[in-house]
Every structure is written in C-alpha cells, then in structure tokens.
Amino acid sequence: MEVLSSKLPNIRHRTVKTNGISMHIVEQGEGPMVLLLHGFPEFWYSWRFQIPALAEAGYRVVAPDVRGYGETDAPKNPHVYTSCHLVGDLVGLLDALEEKRVFVVGHDWGAKLAWDLCLLRPDCVKAVICLSVPFFPRSPKRSSIRGYYETVGEGFYMCRFQKPGRAERDFARIGTTATLSKLLFPPRNSFIAPKDKELMESIPMPKKLPAWISDADLRYYAQTYEKSGWTGALNVYRAIEKSWELQSPWTNVGVKTAALFIVGDKDLVMGFPGVKSYVNKNFKSFVPNLKEVVTLKGGHFIQQEQPARVNELIITFLHEQTLASSSRL
Template identity: 45%
Template sequence: MDGIEHRTVDVNGIKMHVAEKGEGPVVLFLHGFPELWYSWRHQILLLSSLGYRAVAPDLRGYGDTEAPSSVSRYTCLHLVGDIVGLIDALGVHQVFLVAHDWGAIIGWYLCLFRPDRIKAFVCLSVPFLPRNPKYKPVDAMRALYGDDYYICRFQEEGKAESEIAQIGPAQVLKRILTSRKTGPPILLKAGLGSNLDPPETLPSWLSEEDIAYYASKFENKGFTGPLNYYRNMNTNWELTAAWTGAQVKVPVKFIIGELDVVYTIHGIKEYIEGDGFKKDVPNLEQVVVQEGVCHFNHQEAAEDVSNHIYNFISKF
C-alpha cells in the first residue's frame, strides 16, 4: 500500500510484525480486537505525508506477530513490555501514541507504567477505566450483564474459538466490523455467529478486499491469542493493585463515536462527560464525540480521525 514497509523486530522475547512509513517524530498506532496493523492504513498514509514516521504493529497474538500458546503470556505486563521493547527497537525514547479498543487499554497501562515514553496520547473508543479495588472486572461484568455478556463468554478457553469456526473468520469479522448495535453486547446461546446480522452490503469504508486481508491473517493465526487478552482481565486487576487511584498524567485527546458500543454501555457516557474522566486524567485536553459514528471510528470516519490526530500532536 503506497510504500508502506514491513519488517519483523525482536521485542520482549517475541517476534513482532511492524508496518511503517515516513520520516520524523514517531506516531505509534495500537489496534484493537479483532483487528490488525491494517486498521490504521488511512492514518499511516496521512501522517507519513505530514512529516511523521507512522508505525503500526500487529499486537501479540495477531497477524504476523508471534502468538505464545499460554494464556498467562497475555497479561498487561507482557503487552506493555512488547510496546516498550518496540519503542526501543525504533531507536527513539518517546512516541506519540494513538490507540483504539484493546490497543487503547494497553495505551492507558503504558501511560501509567511508563509515562516517560509517551509525548501525548490520542485515545479512541475506550476511556481510562480506573481500577476498582473491591471488584474484579470480569466478576463485576458477570453480575451486571450475566454469563452471556461477550467478555464473560470469552473466558472459557476454546468456546468462543469453536463458535467462530462454525461460520468462519470472514463472516465473523464482517459482522463485527459493520455492526451498529448499541449497548452491552450480549451473545445468544446459539453461538457467536448468530448474534450479529450479516450486512446486505458492506459500508463505503470497508471493502471485500479489506475483509479478505483480515480474514487471511485470522485464518492463519486463529483467535486464541486475541481472546487471551480478555482471559487476563481479572489477572490484570490483580497485577495492578499498586496503581489503584493513580492518575494518567500525559496529555490526552479522546475520540469516540456517539453510537460506539462502549459509549452506550451503562455509566460510560456519564463518566466521560462528567467530572470522573478529567479527574483521573488531569491532562485530558479534549473529548470529541463523533455524530453518527460507531465503534471502528478510525476506519468509518478515517479522515476526521486522522485530522484530529494531526491537530493534536502538531502542538507538541
């Protein structure tokens, strides 16, 4: 794609695939579930044309990056360690960070653990979620939404993988990426594939070629690595007890679609728009709510997101 270069680097004991383009200050892009470096294709092309070195890895367990077999090797400490190792491998001390979904969760951990490595953070979709010392997150989700809440269903090793296999990666990816359902995702008993209606036609921002690229990587790598991120949520809670009450001190811009499944979950909109978010992230400079946009805003509203990223990081 227009001069994007690909290479493999050794980070934190694994081999990580990286896509990059451009010269200048590094903008590091972290994708979410179920995605790849490819989700940032539009931002890579724009930012690299504006004097930045745009870098987007496949995260641990995804795409052409190594996927350790053990669930225990997907904790937040492993994931942040991968990114610190990548920053070192890029030969720089600090980066501008841009992240979405699970990438955003890793981004918040990174800003907590190693704020010295981040110049500024543009966060998409998932706000900072402070650690509640009283409740493990998966237990709290199960109590609030039941056993069929998607994160709860993802906990059992092999179960979600089997449900995905019933209809194939291409159909699952197509349904997830194009879904416009709001509110907490509750999965039907019949299986993962039955929960999302396949689109009659793909939206203008997603092509059959895009789906084919995603599907080819997930057919090769599978979904176990990505699902292991969810299977470590309670473990992450245990590992991060020392950061209870800690604030994120890096400069932050937050962007979310008004129809995003995260934004429409109980309590999240109130947290973002009330005093809570700003209290936990005192250098939160701006919150952008994109009208009519869903969860995958960096693809659905790619130009708008790219412009927001540039307008923010160009100040530093």
C-alpha cells in the same frame, strides 16, 4: 495482495524481537515517532487511512501487530497477555527502534494498551490519543470482567470469550469471513447472547458492507485471521483478571500524560453500563491533562469510518504538543 500495493505503496514491513517474542511492524515516514495500536478484531491494517496521512504530515509512523495478532507471535498461555506483558512488548519495541519517547494513538484494546503504557511507563509517552475506549482507573473491589459478569451477565461477549476454546469453536462454525462481518458491523446492543445460544448465533449478519471497508479489505482481514487463528487475540480478554491483580499498585491512579479522546456517537462502548456517565462526569478527574472529548458521527471503528476528520484531529493535536514541548525547552 493488491489491497496493499494500491493503497499503501510506501510502507515497510519488518519483524522486531521484543520481550521474548517476534513482533511484526509496518513503518512509513520520517520524523517524531507515532505508535499506532490496533484493537479487536483487527491488526495493523485498521490504520490504513492514518499511516500515509501521518507520514505525509512529517512523522515516523509505526503500526505493530500486537501480541497475539496478525504476523506477531501468539503464545498459547493466556497468562502472558496481561497488561504488563503487552506494555513490556512496546517498551522493547521502542528500545529496538532506538526511540525513547513517542506519541501514541490507540483504538479499542489498543486504546486500553495506550492508557496502560501511560500509566506504567509514562516516561515513554509524549502524548496520547485514544479512540473509543476511555481511561478507567483500577477498581480496588473487582476486575472489569467480574463487573460484567455481575452487571451484564455471562452472555456478554467478553464473558463468553473467557473459556478457552469456546469462542474459537463458535467462530469456526460459521467461518472467518462471516465472523469478521458480524464482529465488525454489529447492530448496537447485539453483543449479549442468551443462555441457550452462542454469540455468533445472536449477532445478525449485515446485509451489506459499510462504505468504509471494501470487499478486498474484508478479504485481507479474513486471510490474516485464517493464518493467525483467533486464540491469541482472545487471550487478551482471558488475561483481564490477571492484569487487574498485577496492577494493584496503581489502584485509583490516574494518567497525567497530555491526552485527546475521540469517540463515535454510536460507539457500542458508550452503551456499556456506566461508561457514558463516567466520560461526562469523572473521566477528566483521572486524566487531568485531557484536552477534550471529541464526539463524531459514527460507530466503534471511527478511524476507518471518518478517516479525514480523525486524521485532522490527530495531526492537529500532535502539532500542538510538539509546539508546546518546544516552547518548554
């Protein structure tokens, strides 16, 4: 597709066997490895602005399609999408690439996965940069999805994604391109559907694309999801409860990895119940080596909305961590 050849001429595609699945990855550059983890509804291409910039800065950049997304295998059973499975995929990927410790950058669900990798396998991570989603310690009382049912209601999008087939039918009714348009560019506070409506009926169609994504980009997103379907990506949401059960030994345990957090001032996640207060008051107590929280003007997809500034922040932090590591030798 012309979108790839024109914007990313030097990337390499390949498939790696890891943890019982075939994982599609994109690579560019040489040097210390930086692992880029995408969120929903995305795939490796959401890092199109970061891959060449990081490679030029002297890093080996690897951007996989996470389990269930893009060209990576998408098992049908939601129970194999737990945090333990997803972290296992990454550990196997590092083994296949002959890398022991890497820098990790995650956005949205990719941020959650990056935090989980730091929590479950801190030996694999040199430093972490997360966008949009902060680290939350495991609650001993209830999973996050049970919390959303109780505080926001069953109309909340994560709750609507729980029943197998429901969201898939909702998305199919309006088509892939329209679904992506609504999910990628929603008005804030539009992810709660009334009882008598499906989610896609509740989110208005944007009048035009924002500047950070072109018609060709959106076509590539749509072509990718037409091939993969939605079930794999949605299964990550359906495994939230099981992930919570499996992570019982890490209840109220924090992340000690050196970290940077970047978020848009209009990010919908910051509007979720209690999130903004937690970030301002308690976040650092669970991530003691958090350098700072950087708030930029923008929404949820900040690495695409503000690529130059995000690239600058990432590269500066990586260089600082590399120098700090060298000084300790």
